[in-house]
Amino acid sequence: MIADGHDEARERIEIDLLLEAIQRRYGYDFRGYALASLRRRLWHRAYGEGLQTLSGLQERVLHDPTCMDRLLRDLSINVTEMFRDPSFHRALREHVFPLLRTYPFIRVWNAGCSTGEEIYSLAIALHEEGLLARTRIYATDIDEAALGRARSGTFALDRMQRYTENYLRAGGSNAFSSYYTVSGDAVRFDPALGAGIVFAQHNLVTDGSFNEFQLIMCRNVLIYFGPKLQEEVLGLFGLSMTRRGILALGRKESIRHSTHADEYEPLVEHEKIFRRRS
Amino acid sequence: MSSVALVAIGASWGGLHAIEVVLGALPEDFGAPVVIAQHRQVDSSDGMLVRLLDARCALTVCEAEDKQTLDRGVVVVAPPDYHLLVESGTVALSVDAPLNFSRPSIDVLFNSAADAYGARVAGVVLTGANSDGALGLAQIADRGGTAIVQDPETAERREMPDAALSATPTARVLALAEIGPALAQLSTPGIRSRP
Secondary structure, eight states: OTTSSOOHHHHHHHHHHHHHHHHHHHOOOOTTBOHHHHHHHHHHHHHHTTOSSHHHHHHHHHHOHHHHHHHHHHHHOOOOOTTSSHHHHHHIIIIIHHHHTTSSSEEEEEETOTTSHHHHHHHHHHHHTTOGGGEEEEEEESOHHHHHHHHHTEEEGGGHHHHHHHHHHTTOOSOGGGGEEEETTEEEEOHHHHTTEEEEEOOTTTOOOOOOEEEEEEOSSGGGBOHHHHHHHHHHHHHTEEEEEEEEEOTTOOOTTSTTGGGEEEEEGGGTEEEEOO | OOOOOEEEEEEOTTHHHHHHHHHHTSOTTOSSOEEEEEOOOTTOOTTHHHHHHHHTSSSEEEEOOTTOBOOTTEEEEOOTTSEEEEETTEEEEEOOOOBTTBSSOHHHHHHHHHHHHGGGEEEEEOOOSSOTTHHHHHHHHHTTOEEEEEOGGGSSSOHHHHHHHHHOTTSEEEOHHHHHHHHHHHSOOOOOOOO
């Protein structure tokens, strides 16, 4: 009975039309995103708007740009933490920094930086290894509001105990609290850490290469992309890397199935840190 | 009834033992992929659960990697601190916010399984001290899938089976030892090469 209850084919039509409407009206292209998470996020927004269907969401998004802002946030926010996966950050210090140290000037791209937790983690580690002063970090995200929060270097105070534990397990050598000042229920990280960071809006789906980097960090972003889009973004990273550049992905991400797999060799295999062969 | 093409299992408190019992009863030629969301500590050591389970059942058990294909007779476990979802034939991961304080969330897994596999999924709720999985199991049942709940009397913690049963009163209630054999009956045995 097509008219009743849940109908996958009908929902698929609604999703396709909604994504096309967003692309044509606002230029954001989510058509290559992985379906399972995308569907959850679309429904989350629909319910948040008090709507019962995704075609209802399409109507509101087309007529109300503020609804598009809210949807964009839902579709782009990557929930992360400082020094997420401490063993990854330890591996950066032990295996990646020695390679970066050989360059007089270091360029790093954090693609999909979200609200900045990862990039401040990296800045702290670079500082402790004496590399921050000659590093320029480009932190990009599709969502301007997330970038605004990242730029402010402000995080919730109640997360600091957790972040401190992560920091120590990641090989941090100072008092973590020396990096921030508390103000109410938030903390603000030392502006000196952010001085070498350029925050900029960049859409991995539609924007091109803008520099060459020795290290590209893109963690837990590709999981939201479908296979074809993953392929395109890995191609973009290849174009954006110096000779023998380093690519760091999330712990459960893989380039194994990609046509770009042969372009890389593992640097720290279980942390998904790869190095270009040429 | 169409043969089951995916088995999705959710477990929390006491889950390791319960999962071991269920998987231990599945034959090596089990005809469907199995996906598991087991609540565990964010920092739980990498791969420990997977190694334990792999050593104690006839199937191959691995921790999910993004875009991995779902193969019959292969058990895919949600990594700590990721949501595990399925699409048609593949695994998808997400780091969206925890749901009911859980990541992986059983509801997220079951919901994606219902979307991707419709009537061809069997959802199993095992022991646990919360209500995760109740909503997802109801969605599986709504789409014509098979809903199975561990008999609360045989569960180490009965809250999760109880919650699943009150959301899906039509679910099959089975003692822990009966769940594996029931799943084996629901799926057509497959031919599979084992390396």
